[in-house]
Amino acid sequence: xxxxxxxxxxxxxxxxxxxxxxxxxxxxxxxxxxxxxxxxxxxxxxxxxxxxxxxxxxxxxxxxxxxxxxxxxxxxxxxxxxxxxxxxxxxxxxxxxxxxxxxxxxxxxxxxxxxxxxxxxxxxxxxxxxxxxxxxxxxxxxxxxxxxxxxxxxxxxxxxxxxxxxxxxxxxxxxxxxxxxxxxxxxxxxxxxxxxxxxxxxxxxxxxxxxxxxxxxxxxxxxxxxxxxxxxxxxxxxxxxxxxxxxxxxxxxxxxxxxxxxxxxxxxxxxxxxxxxxxxxxxxxxxxxxxxxxxxxxxxxxxxxxxxxxxxxxxxxxxxxxxxxxxxxxxxxxxxxxxxxxxxxxxxxxxxxxxxxxxxxxxxxxxxxxxxxxxxxxxxxxxxxxxxxxxxxxxxxxxxxxxxxxxxxxxxxxxxxxxxxxxxxxxxxxxxxxxxxxxxxxxxxxxxxxxxxxxxxxxxxxxxx
Amino acid sequence: xxxxxxxxxxxxxxxxxxxxxxxxxxxxxxxxxxxxxxxxxxxxxxxxxxxxxxxxxxxxxxxxxxxxxxxxxxxxxxxxxxxxxxxxxxxxxxxxxxxxxxxxxxxxxxxxxxxxxxxxxxxxxxxxxxxxxxxxxxxxxxxxxxxxxxxxxxxxxxxxxxxxxxxxxxxxxxxxxxxxxxxxxxxxxxxxxxxxxxxxxxxxxxxxxxxxxxxxxxxxxxxxxxxxxxxxxxxxxxxxxxxxxxxxxxxxxxxxxxxxxxxxxxxxxxxxxxxxxxxxxxxxxxxxxxxxxxxxxxxxxxxxxxxxxxxxxxxxxxxxxxxxxxxxxxxxxxxxxxxxxxxxxxxxxxxxxxxxxxxxxxxxx
Ligand SMILES: Cc1cc2nc3c(=O)[nH]c(=O)nc-3n(C[C@H](O)[C@H](O)[C@H](O)COP(=O)(O)OP(=O)(O)OC[C@H]3O[C@@H](n4cnc5c(N)ncnc54)[C@H](O)[C@@H]3O)c2cc1C
Ligand code: SF4
Ligand code: SF4
Numbered sequence: 001x002x003x004x005x006x007x008x009x010x011x012x013x014x015x016x017x018x019x020x021x022x023x024x025x026x027x028x029x030x031x032x033x034x035x036x037x038x039x040x041x042x043x044x045x046x047x048x049x050x051x052x053x054x055x056x057x058x059x060x061x062x063x064x065x066x067x068x069x070x071x072x073x074x075x076x077x078x079x080x081x082x083x084x085x086x087x088x089x090x091x092x093x094x095x096x097x098x099x100x101x102x103x104x105x106x107x108x109x110x111x112x113x114x115x116x117x118x119x120x121x122x123x124x125x126x127x128x129x130x131x132x133x134x135x136x137x138x139x140x141x142x143x144x145x146x147x148x149x150x151x152x153x154x155x156x157x158x159x160x161x162x163x164x165x166x167x168x169x170x171x172x173x174x175x176x177x178x179x180x181x182x183x184x185x186x187x188x189x190x191x192x193x194x195x196x197x198x199x200x201x202x203x204x205x206x207x208x209x210x211x212x213x214x215x216x217x218x219x220x221x222x223x224x225x226x227x228x229x230x231x232x233x234x235x236x237x238x239x240x241x242x243x244x245x246x247x248x249x250x251x252x253x254x255x256x257x258x259x260x261x262x263x264x265x266x267x268x269x270x271x272x273x274x275x276x277x278x279x280x281x282x283x284x285x286x287x288x289x290x291x292x293x294x295x296x297x298x299x300x301x302x303x304x305x306x307x308x309x310x311x312x313x314x315x316x317x318x319x320x321x322x323x324x325x326x327x328x329x330x331x332x333x334x335x336x337x338x339x340x341x342x343x344x345x346x347x348x349x350x351x352x353x354x355x356x357x358x359x360x361x362x363x364x365x366x367x368x369x370x371x372x373x374x375x376x377x378x379x380x381x382x383x384x385x386x387x388x389x390x391x392x393x394x395x396x397x398x399x400x401x402x403x404x405x406x407x408x409x410x411x412x413x414x415x416x417x418x419x420x421x422x423x424x425x426x427x428x429x430x431x432x433x434x435x436x437x438x439x440x441x442x443x444x445x446x447x448x449x450x451x452x453x454x455x456x457x458x459x460x461x462x463x464x465x
Numbered sequence: 466x467x468x469x470x471x472x473x474x475x476x477x478x479x480x481x482x483x484x485x486x487x488x489x490x491x492x493x494x495x496x497x498x499x500x501x502x503x504x505x506x507x508x509x510x511x512x513x514x515x516x517x518x519x520x521x522x523x524x525x526x527x528x529x530x531x532x533x534x535x536x537x538x539x540x541x542x543x544x545x546x547x548x549x550x551x552x553x554x555x556x557x558x559x560x561x562x563x564x565x566x567x568x569x570x571x572x573x574x575x576x577x578x579x580x581x582x583x584x585x586x587x588x589x590x591x592x593x594x595x596x597x598x599x600x601x602x603x604x605x606x607x608x609x610x611x612x613x614x615x616x617x618x619x620x621x622x623x624x625x626x627x628x629x630x631x632x633x634x635x636x637x638x639x640x641x642x643x644x645x646x647x648x649x650x651x652x653x654x655x656x657x658x659x660x661x662x663x664x665x666x667x668x669x670x671x672x673x674x675x676x677x678x679x680x681x682x683x684x685x686x687x688x689x690x691x692x693x694x695x696x697x698x699x700x701x702x703x704x705x706x707x708x709x710x711x712x713x714x715x716x717x718x719x720x721x722x723x724x725x726x727x728x729x730x731x732x733x734x735x736x737x738x739x740x741x742x743x744x745x746x747x748x749x750x751x752x753x754x755x756x757x758x759x760x761x762x763x764x765x766x767x768x769x770x771x772x773x774x775x776x777x778x779x780x781x782x783x784x785x786x787x788x789x790x791x792x793x794x795x796x797x798x799x800x801x802x803x804x805x806x807x808x809x810x811x812x813x814x815x816x817x818x819x820x821x822x823x824x825x826x827x828x829x830x
Contacts, residue, residue: 043536043537049532050532052492111670111672113494114495128495130496131492131493131495131529131530131670132490132492132493132532133532134530134531134532135526135529135530135679138529138679142680254532254537256490256532256533257490257492258486258490259489260489314507317488317489318489318507318508319489320485320489
């Protein structure tokens, strides 16, 4: 039988970082691989097309990273942000192997950026992709093509034939037609379920309809659901996810990075009732942006407003959408649809509580806190008193969900307490193993890369390559 | 519609919208100088946009890497938007002002001028010269002038080239002021010349441009280098010949080993090969990030350079045969068209790009 007629060794569901890393790895080991990507070609690459970096351990400066970031520090960071909700064994594997990833990626066409003037200053921990995640995905698709991997777009995996934890075939909807594809091993790398608003509503209640989905609309969790229904073990919870606060005026899906808003630490954030609800100055924005999605999601109507005055306008990256402006607090309240008297009262109370003196300094925790408010603002608190007054509406922006399938260190999905013989998972669909809650910038791509490789190795091994 | 008006509505607004989205994203900051320049700004005036558009080298890296490229609802397509805006720049800064309109259907005008000047030179030569002279075998110093008289050549060449030089200088000054150039500093000029001389920003962050698709290749950079240096060598050859002929009084044609012939041969080969290669890339390339309605301008210059060089080389090889007369007439026809269209065709891109680079070096910390 010639290569063209040979059945596939490995079927990969998904078309993002985890899927392509797995496909490339398996193909390099001689496996015949098919990638089924639900999105059309122009929108391929899932959430990965919106990424900009990954987090990697390293012992000494490299051409793309400064200083060092040792495994132990990385692990401490992870344990801290997850509150211990991580499988330490898998976390350690992820972190140790992360050190190999930049070179591995570079050899497969991914390019990293050298100097950097961007927003989050992560030059020590995170190498940045030149051109961002879409450039990375382009490089991976070219490499996969060169290795003879077949890719079909517009191809959603809609059914799995699994017996006693053993995969035999998948059903696909390809450009509207149903097909069935057999393979010796299956890799689930189809992302989270955040774009499935019905499922989000099950987890979050009706407020989920107000969420903005930052990434791909194709991450509907179909494969995750199929595996869980089949009896595969789950990790994390349906309402655990990475969520940030972003400009409420952004697109419902695929708005990516550009609608984020970095004004919070220099603002007061109020809800629909014009009341503050959290310490805006708790920490630097890169350390806090990932909690604000959840905070806003818990507010009535899932909406909030960041309010600053003219002094603060140039302290953060230019926002995409022009803010609402007014010469008075009452005028701004009206523009934002808030009760003017209530907003006035909140701002007055805040201004009166801005007692601390000492220099205002955005580069350190300047300790300029309010006193006597609930909650207090603990840094960068200055009275909001110089017109024009400026406001931005905020909504929760969901990056990705953490509910996933449990895996072994070989990326094999677990069923009945045992690893499945030929079913693997990588990326968001299993990120919950390492990331039970919280977030560490850049670890999503690291988990997908490390487990993508392991899944590719496992699947190729199983297929006898 | 486009064919007739040639100017897109709201190109500058589209450029502004794009830059605002890019400035909130910044993923492409490693590709080229446009992004570091963008990051120095929070808002984009018309003058900023003119400058940024001309700083763009059309490598297309930021199109293929863009998470918001069509079919995304934001439909960001920087290379095309900037190419359209550049064409408007060329129109707006052409001297004299009304002549800028030729940039709207530049391919048409360049072809017309070429046809006219070829026709003019050939008809005049045939009408004014004896058949025997035209198809005769001329050798030795002054052979060319037997076919086209010295006075005619110098007057036509001098007038058209002089006009082009003045028009381009005035255009450059107008552009510099509009793009907010500021004081002209030697250090900035030197740095800009160094960038331009090796077409540094056709490097697309290291591995070249997205010449055809999302893959990176150095081909366009190499071909552009061949074209640019080919042109400059030919220009040097012409200058050397001018000095030797009109000042030193050594009449053309010159031997194979003379300075003008050596420079011209190398330059001519570079031009012929470079322009042919650039043409081939245009033929293969993904058109989505291209301002295809301005291709006439690009192809017009490529064609003109190609045939000027090709006929120049042919003249060199066959100058001792009876074909010399006709070849000389054809070659000079192309040269005339090139001179006439210099300030009114794609050639101005080099000048404005250089000035934009200079402005970039002026403002970059
Ligand atoms: C705006 C944004 C910025 C981000 N920035 C970063 C960053 O800088 N660093 C970082 O580490 N992480 C970042 N993340 C998180 C990051 O995107 C993920 O952690 C990572 O990309 C996940 O990769 P993945 O392959 O698991 O999922 P994805 O890249 O989402 O891929 C899932 C793929 O599966 C396909 N698919 C879904 N269902 C099916 C089906 N049934 N059949 C076939 N195919 C299917 C989808 O079309 C998609 O191609 C960001 C996310 C967003 C939204
Ligand atoms: S071209 Fe696209 S990806 Fe690049 S900076 Fe602009 S918006 Fe971002
Ligand atoms: S096309 Fe190339 S040169 Fe032009 S803006 Fe984009 S990356 Fe820069």
